[in-house]
Amino acid sequence: ESSDGLWTDSTVEKKGRDFQTILWTFESYKMKNNKPDVSLVRITPKPKKSFLKKRIPEEDIKWKVPLGESSGKAKHPIPSYTEEERLEISRRAKLAYQYWQNKQY
Secondary structure (H helix, E strand, O other): OEOOOOEOOOOEHHHOEOHHHHHHHHHHHHHHOOOOOOOEOEOOOOOOEOOOOOEOOOOOHHHHOOEOOOOOOOEOOOOOOOHHHHHHHHHHHHHHHHHHHHOOO
């Protein structure tokens, strides 16, 4: 969820919606709404084990995002983009991925 409580998205690994996808949609939200100072907040606590009864890998960077509380009013908008916007969002999402990858727990 976004720190302003207006945007949300979630990972669904089976459907290819991984953390990089979330970063892409989050960066698009920030860019389309001119909100450069909004931050990403995780609203799901880290489970002790996965649904497959395996330990959650500590190196999974999505768990580095700080835990917050859900606003209960966030939405997942699906806007359209120009090719220029897509390139800029991709650039920003790559930078965000690098940031979270390098962040210490």
